[in-house]
Each structure stands twice: as structure tokens, then as C-alpha cells.
Amino acid sequence: MTYLAPRQGLFAAIVLLSLCLHTLFFVLSEEREIGKQHHAAAELSASLLAGELTVPLTANDRVSMSVIAKRYADDSQIAFAGVYDAKNQLLVPVGDESGSGMSAKEPVVSGEKVLGGVMVKTKPISRAQIISDHWEFLLAVLGLHVLIFLVYGYVARPSKELKEQIAKNVRARLLEKGLLSPAALAADSQKSYADKSHAEKADKAHASSGTDGDDTEHLANPNSSDAQNTASTDENSAPNGTTSFTMQVLFDDPNRLLAAVGRENKLAYFALCDQLLEKATHELLQLPLLAGVHAQSPTTFNDVGASVVLYGEHPAKVATAAVFLSKLTLLLNQVVYDKHRELRRFALQVRTTASDTTSAQAVRRLAQKRREVPLILMNEHALREVEVYVGLARLTSPSSVEERESRQLQSVTKATADRLRSVRDSVLLAD
Numbered sequence: 256m257t258y259l260a261p262r263q264g265l266f267a268a269i270v271l272l273s274l275c276l277h278t279l280f281f282v283l284s285e286e287r288e289i290g291k292q293h294h295a296a297a298e299l300s301a302s303l304l305a306g307e308l309t310v311p312l313t314a315n316d317r318v319s320m321s322v323i324a325k326r327y328a329d330d331s332q333i334a335f336a337g338v339y340d341a342k343n344q345l346l347v348p349v350g351d352e353s354g355s356g357m358s359a360k361e362p363v364v365s366g367e368k369v370l371g372g373v374m375v376k377t378k379p380i381s382r383a384q385i386i387s388d389h390w391e392f393l394l395a396v397l398g399l400h401v402l403i404f405l406v407y408g409y410v411a412r413p414s415k416e417l418k419e420q421i422a423k424n425v426r427a428r429l430l431e432k433g434l435l436s437p438a439a440l441a442a443d444s445q446k447s448y449a450d451k452s453h454a455e456k457a458d459k460a461h462a463s464s465g466t467d468g469d470d471t472e473h474l475a476n477p478n479s480s481d482a483q484n485t486a487s488t489d490e491n492s493a494p495n496g497t498t499s500f501t502m503q504v505l506f507d508d509p510n511r512l513l514a515a516v517g518r519e520n521k522l523a524y525f526a527l528c529d530q531l532l533e534k535a536t537h538e539l540l541q542l543p544l545l546a547g548v549h550a551q552s553p554t555t556f557n558d559v560g561a562s563v564v565l566y567g568e569h570p571a572k573v574a575t576a577a578v579f580l581s582k583l584t585l586l587l588n589q590v591v592y593d594k595h596r597e598l599r600r601f602a603l604q605v606r607t608t609a610s611d612t613t614s615a616q617a618v619r620r621l622a623q624k625r626r627e628v629p630l631i632l633m634n635e636h637a638l639r640e641v642e643v644y645v646g647l648a649r650l651t652s653p654s655s656v657e658e659r660e661s662r663q664l665q666s667v668t669k670a671t672a673d674r675l676r677s678v679r680d681s682v683l684l685a686d
Contacts, residue, residue: 260411293377297359301375305361312370324349335376499566500577501615507604525556548576571640581607581629627663644671
């Protein structure tokens with residue numbers, strides 16, 4: 256996985272600020288330099304103009320004064336040139352006097368007599384003109400800053416050694432808080448290796464006996480043989496003449512956090528899950544709507560999850576109870592999860608499935624690929640009965656027969672929501 260450079264957004268803001276400051280200081284520097292040039296040009300033009308106007312001003316020849324002043328006003332830096340008499344009254348104005356540029360005054364003298372004076376004013380300094388005159392430089396500065404940002408994004412990415420060091424620091428912090436246990440990690444690693452070896456041996460045994468279907472199940476899930484044995488036992492123990500449905504709970508643990516939790520914390524968490532599932536099953540089956548539905552004792556929670564087999568003489572009621580229990584389990588787990596996270600304790604989200612017992616393994620495999628919850632796999636007759644109380648939807652983009660036949664619970668009726676909420680509160684408030 257490729258990691259971005261740390262605080263890349265902050266560095267982008269710094270680069271943007273640097274670009275703005277570079278532009279601002281460049282414009283101010285150019286403005287000051289141009290101001291000095293204008294001031295020198297105004298003083299020089301005023302001195303030269305005063306020397307040339309001695310004769311015309313003595314003769315009061317305004318035409319000659321206007322011609323001479325216009326020649327200076329046509330300079331690219333000069334905006335105004337004015338000739339004044341001895342009483343400082345404007346005789347000949349040439350150009351725009353209202354500008355805010357630099358100005359210089361020079362008296363016109365003949366011997367010791369002051370004939371008048373001249374004033375030269377330069378054009379105002381335009382910052383927009385400065386930017387337009389130096390756009391190549393500013394564009395190069397922009398490109399340089401973009402290059403700096405890209406180089407930082409590449410160079411400042413955490414190295415492999417740094418990522419390993421961060422992982423070690425995080426693990427050490429979790430160990431200090433008691434959330435991780437080195438012994439538990441080693442035991443889980445050995446257990447995973449043993450499970451893998453056991454699955455491989457089972458695969459070879461089934462392959463030699465020609466059971467290709469079971470072989471596929473083992474390859475899809477190393478724990479499938481244990482889960483299948485549990486499901487088969489539960490199905491065989493259901494009374495004759497009844498229909499059974501299975502509700503399964505699976506931990507949503509993509510980061511394998513459960514394998515890193517200390518053994519004591521894990522057992523305490525499993526015990527809480529067992530207690531809540533048993534109470535939820537008992538309280539749910541007390542509803543008059545589900546009269547005649549019975550449940551076998553839920554399997555004990557392990558690293559994979561747990562399951563409950565419901566059975567009864569009325570398939571519609573049993574199917575409804577399985578769907579209700581799958582939704583109720585999600586409601587209870589959300590409360591437990593939020594409370595544990597608030598107390599900074601370990602907890603996991605769960606996913607649930609509801610199916611007829613013969614399809615338990617199929618829906619478990621499907622739940623490992625799909626994220627919809629609860630996931631329901633039943634025959635069409637059972638689905639029609641269940642849809643009286645809940646809203647079901649087909650899975651998007653199905654790629655197998657199981658996915659086409661499965662449904663996702665999208666909504667529940669108001670009466671169903673009230674029932675589930677009441678049962679949830681009874682479970683949470685029970686002693």
C-alpha cells in the first residue's frame with residue numbers, strides 16, 4: 256500500500272503562502288525600483304525643460320512653450336508637463352495633471368530674475384502592468400513551487416523502516432493498555448497453522464473419496480468442516496415433523512483484531528456475546544406472534560461467531576423468527592459496540608444471516624463475500640411469508656445461484672420495529 260506524505264495538505268498551504276509572498280515581494284520590489292527611476296526622470300526632465308523655456312517665457316511665447324513642453328510630455332515615463340509664471344499661475348499645461356505619479360519642480364531664471372517655473376509629473380505605477388511585464392518570471396516561480404510540492408509528496412512518504420517502526424510503537428502502546436497479548440498472538444498463530452494443516456488433510460481425504468462439493472467448501476473456508484458438523488448436529492437433533500431455520504452471527508473483522516486480543520479479554524467478550532444471544536433468543540420467542548417456535552441452545556461464540564437453530568411446526572413462523580433474531584442481534588450488538596468503544600474496550604461489529612438449516616453453509620460462504628446485512632437465503636414460500644413483516648431486496652450484481660436466491664433486509668414495518676425495540680430493551684434491562 257502506498258502512503259501519502261505526512262501533512263500534505265498543510266505543506267500545500269505553506270507552498271501556496273510562499274508563492275503569494277514571492278509574488279507580493281517581487282511586485283513591491285519592482286514598484287520601488289520603478290519609483291526611483293520615475294523620480295530621477297522627473298527631476299532630469301524638469302531641469303532640462305527649465306533651461307529651454309528661458310527665452311519663450313521671457314517673451315511670453317505660449318506657443319513655443321507648449322511645443323517644448325509637449326516634447327517632454329511625450330516621454331514614456333512623463334504624464335504631465337506644466338509651465339508657470341512668476342506668480343505660480345499655470346500658463347501651459349500639457350498632459351494629465353491628476354495622476355499620482357512622482358513630481359518635480361524647477362524654477363526658470365534669467366540672471367538673478369525668476370521668470371517662472373516648470374513642473375513635471377510621471378505616470379502612476381501600475382502593479383498590473385508590472386505583473387504583465389514579468390509574466391514569464393512569475394510563471395516560472397509558480398512552476399517551481401508546484402515542483403517543490405510534488406517532490407515533497409514523493410520524498411516525504413514514509414519508508415518501509417518508518418512504517419515498521421510506527422507499527423512497533425502502536426503495538427507497544429496497545430500492549431501497555433492490555434489490549435494485546437504476546438502469548439495470545441503466538442497461540443493464535445499456531446492455531447491458525449494447525450487449522451490450515453487440518454483443512455489440507457481434510458481436503459485430500461474428501462478428494463480421494465470423490466466428494467468434490469465438500470472439497471470446495473474447505474478451500475473457501477478453513478473452518479467450514481467444523482461449522483458443517485455443528486450445523487449437521489443441530490439439524491439431526493431437531494424433532495421429526497418440524498422445520499428448522501438457522502440464524503448465524505459472524506464477526507466483521509477484516510483487520511483480524513480478534514487474533515490480537517488477549518485471551519482473557521477475548522473470553523470475557525465471548526461470554527458477554529453468549530449471554531446476550533441466549534437472552535435475545537429467549538425473549539424474542541416470548542412474542543405471541545412467534546408462538547410454537549422453539550430454539551436449541553445457541554452454540555458458544557468462538558473466533559468465527561455463533562449460530563442458533565430455530566424449529567417449529569409452522570415454517571412461516573420459524574422463518575420469521577430467524578429473520579427477527581438476525582435483526583435483533585444487530586440491534587443489540589450496536590448498543591454493545593458503541594458502549595465498549597466509549598469505554599475504550601474491545602468490541603467488534605457483526606454480520607448476521609438467516610436461512611433454512613440445509614443452506615446454512617451456503618449462506619455463510621456468501622456472507623464472507625457480500626457485505627449486506629442481514630443476509631437471508633430461504634425458499635420462495637418462506638420469503639413471501641417473511642415479507643409481511645419486513646422489506647426485502649435482491650442482491651446487486653449476483654454472480655452465483657445463491658446470490659440470485661438471497662435477499663437483503665432493507666426495512667421493517669412499524670409494528671415489527673416496535674416489537675424488536677421492546678425485546679431489545681428487555682434483554683438489556685434484564686438482570
